[in-house]
Amino acid sequence: MHFSPILLAGLSHLVVSASGSCLHNTPLMPRQTTPNGVAVAQFGYTGLQGPAHWHKLNPNNTKACLLPQSPDSIAYTTQCATGDFQSPIDVIPAKLTYLQGAAGPQLNYPPIKSATFENLGSTVEVLVTSGSLVYNSTTYSLKQFHFHTPSEHRINGEAFPLEMHLVHASPTNAIAVIGQVFELSAHSSTALLDEVFAHLAAITEPGSVTRTGRFNFNKVMENVAKNGVYTYGGSLTTPPCSEGVTWFVAKEPLPIDVDSYEKMKHVVKFNQRFTQGDLGAPNVLSPQEVV
Amino acid sequence: MHFSPILLAGLSHLVVSASGSCLHNTPLMPRQTTPNGVAVAQFGYTGLQGPAHWHKLNPNNTKACLLPQSPDSIAYTTQCATGDFQSPIDVIPAKLTYLQGAAGPQLNYPPIKSATFENLGSTVEVLVTSGSLVYNSTTYSLKQFHFHTPSEHRINGEAFPLEMHLVHASPTNAIAVIGQVFELSAHSSTALLDEVFAHLAAITEPGSVTRTGRFNFNKVMENVAKNGVYTYGGSLTTPPCSEGVTWFVAKEPLPIDVDSYEKMKHVVKFNQRFTQGDLGAPNVLSPQEVV
Numbered sequence: 001m002h003f004s005p006i007l008l009a010g011l012s013h014l015v016v017s018a019s020g021s022c023l024h025n026t027p028l029m030p031r032q033t034t035p036n037g038v039a040v041a042q043f044g045y046t047g048l049q050g051p052a053h054w055h056k057l058n059p060n061n062t063k064a065c066l067l068p069q070s071p072d073s074i075a076y077t078t079q080c081a082t083g084d085f086q087s088p089i090d091v092i093p094a095k096l097t098y099l100q101g102a103a104g105p106q107l108n109y110p111p112i113k114s115a116t117f118e119n120l121g122s123t124v125e126v127l128v129t130s131g132s133l134v135y136n137s138t139t140y141s142l143k144q145f146h147f148h149t150p151s152e153h154r155i156n157g158e159a160f161p162l163e164m165h166l167v168h169a170s171p172t173n174a175i176a177v178i179g180q181v182f183e184l185s186a187h188s189s190t191a192l193l194d195e196v197f198a199h200l201a202a203i204t205e206p207g208s209v210t211r212t213g214r215f216n217f218n219k220v221m222e223n224v225a226k227n228g229v230y231t232y233g234g235s236l237t238t239p240p241c242s243e244g245v246t247w248f249v250a251k252e253p254l255p256i257d258v259d260s261y262e263k264m265k266h267v268v269k270f271n272q273r274f275t276q277g278d279l280g281a282p283n284v285l286s287p288q289e290v291v
Numbered sequence: 292m293h294f295s296p297i298l299l300a301g302l303s304h305l306v307v308s309a310s311g312s313c314l315h316n317t318p319l320m321p322r323q324t325t326p327n328g329v330a331v332a333q334f335g336y337t338g339l340q341g342p343a344h345w346h347k348l349n350p351n352n353t354k355a356c357l358l359p360q361s362p363d364s365i366a367y368t369t370q371c372a373t374g375d376f377q378s379p380i381d382v383i384p385a386k387l388t389y390l391q392g393a394a395g396p397q398l399n400y401p402p403i404k405s406a407t408f409e410n411l412g413s414t415v416e417v418l419v420t421s422g423s424l425v426y427n428s429t430t431y432s433l434k435q436f437h438f439h440t441p442s443e444h445r446i447n448g449e450a451f452p453l454e455m456h457l458v459h460a461s462p463t464n465a466i467a468v469i470g471q472v473f474e475l476s477a478h479s480s481t482a483l484l485d486e487v488f489a490h491l492a493a494i495t496e497p498g499s500v501t502r503t504g505r506f507n508f509n510k511v512m513e514n515v516a517k518n519g520v521y522t523y524g525g526s527l528t529t530p531p532c533s534e535g536v537t538w539f540v541a542k543e544p545l546p547i548d549v550d551s552y553e554k555m556k557h558v559v560k561f562n563q564r565f566t567q568g569d570l571g572a573p574n575v576l577s578p579q580e581v582v
Contacts, residue, residue, distance in 0.1 A: 045566065046381045046445075046448070046566045046568075047381075047566065047567070047568035047569055047572065047575055048568060048572070048575065050565070050566060050575060051565065052343065052565070052575045052576055053575065090337045090338075149450070150441045150450065150452075154337075154560070154561055156560075157337070157560040157561060158556060158557065158560040158561060159440070159441065159556075159560065159561040159563075161441075161452060161475075183553075184452075184475060184549045184552060184553065185549065186477065186548070186549040186550065257477070258475045258476060258477040258549065259477065261475060262474075262475065265449060265450075266449065269445070269447075269448040269449040269450065270445055270448060270449060270450040270566075272450075274341070274342065274343070274565045275336065275337045275338065275341060275561075276338070277337075277338035277339060278338055281338065281339070284338055284339065284341060284343045284344065285343060
């Protein structure tokens with residue numbers, strides 16, 4: 001999952017600057033195009049580029065991504081190994097706050113006619129310019145959504161074949177993310193995935209970009225409102241693993257069919273950070289001993 | 292994925308002693324029943340019980356599991372954090388030896404009429420008393436096979452929803468494992484899985500055991516012989532992560548349908564050790580810096 005820019009130089013696709021971070025296309029990390037190259041993710045999911053080494057990444061790769069809550073300009077990615085509110089977690093319902101209906105995040109995502117769809121090397125991501133999430137009197141704007149396979153969050157120990165992260169930023173650059181897992185189904189799927197993944201064939205190479213057709217978020221909005229979410233304060237699941245992220249993990253999976261799952265997995269391959277420790281407990285990569 | 296024996300005390304199922312290790316039911320770690328309790332896996336896949344902490348496990352949990360190649364009686368599980376030939380890996384075909392037909396492992400697995408099927412907490416496992424693998428003039432006996440979800444090995448970066456490990460031991464206790472990944476299919480499945488997983492409902496609780504009906508390994512033997520395997524010297528993917536394991540990872544996935552996948556995942560939930568580093572390179576948990 002670590003791609004050399006050299007390998008991509010000859011691609012005929014339109015190429016974009018893309019860090020692959022959860023913060024991509026937020027006010028903290030504006031999207032940029034470059035005239036002659038790509039900047040796909042400098043982190044990966046294997047060996048020395050993998051999650052056990054993210055805290056050792058070259059700071060220049062991730063400096064622009066720091067959240068306001070983490071103003072330490074030296075320790076760029078150290079939270080990947082020292083943070084004690086890191087994501088993803090195993091969602092144990094008894095330990096988290098459950099929100100439903102009017103108590104939960106209020107989503108207002110209008111239908112999309114067409115959107116930019118990019119392969120960042122670390123994920124595939126759809127850029128959006130409309131949509132909002134309101135929670136605790138704060139309005140967050142939807143900036144992008146991207147995918148992880150297998151799921152990053154687990155629910156009662158169980159993982160899922162796919163998770164979608166809908167990333168929002170407030171006017172003060174606070175970050176809120178909806179995590180929606182998907183379960184394989186032989187009988188049904190979620191139109192949003194089918195419609196977006198129909199365009200995956202155009203962005204199989206990291207650094208490539210295309211346009212989607214029409215899609216809407218109706219099933220996601222309905223699922224969050226009706227079945228509720230578990231909320232907790234966590235982190236980005238990619239470098240620099242900044243904390244202060246408000247997570248809303250949907251309680252119920254939505255369906256995905258085999259065809260959509262295969263299409264996505266053949267492109268994204270694997271991009272799951274390993275499960276982090278209990279909220280507030282020492283980071284799993286810190287040197288504490290097991291009692 | 293870490294279960295308290297207390298929670299299991301009231302189960303009506305027949306309970307067994309079960310370490311959950313890859314070595315379970317090999318000559319190095321004979322299966323045992325106990326009169327009044329269970330000994331399910333003392334390791335897990337989350338936080339302080341997870342793969343980043345396996346090297347800190349209580350030695351009493353894993354002392355019996357050491358391979359002859361790792362005679363250090365003190366550093367029981369240190370190879371989980373220091374071994375440099377650790378499994379699972381991302382199988383990059385150009386880096387490994389490919390074996391096909393007569394050059395590969397010769398499998399002779401007779402059909403099974405009925406076998407013991409156990410939930411070890413860390414996986415579900417079928418115990419077998421027949422079957423052999425011959426490679427390089429050594430005959431290994433098939434002892435058990437068990438499952439990981441998602442797959443532990445990746446192939447060209449891509450993970451799969453399921454992997455089966457067929458664990459063999461030689462007369463001198465050398466270990467050889469066939470790793471067979473499965474891909475979701477809307478149209479077909481593998482009879483072996485359907486037949487075995489039909490009995491999962493009887494062992495949903497760690498420490499429980501049942502009996503399977505008839506099944507056979509025909510599709511696995513055919514796939515290994517016809518499509519070949521990638522081989523490398525690696526390790527157990529569970530504590531104590533002992534090295535000296537001969538791995539044969541089947542090149543081609545076999546199909547699994549949605550129903551069998553769901554059944555298995557609802558019981559096993561998640562038991563994937565994160566991808567290890569390049570063979571011969573320092574362990575990903577060792578303190579070396581990224582160049």
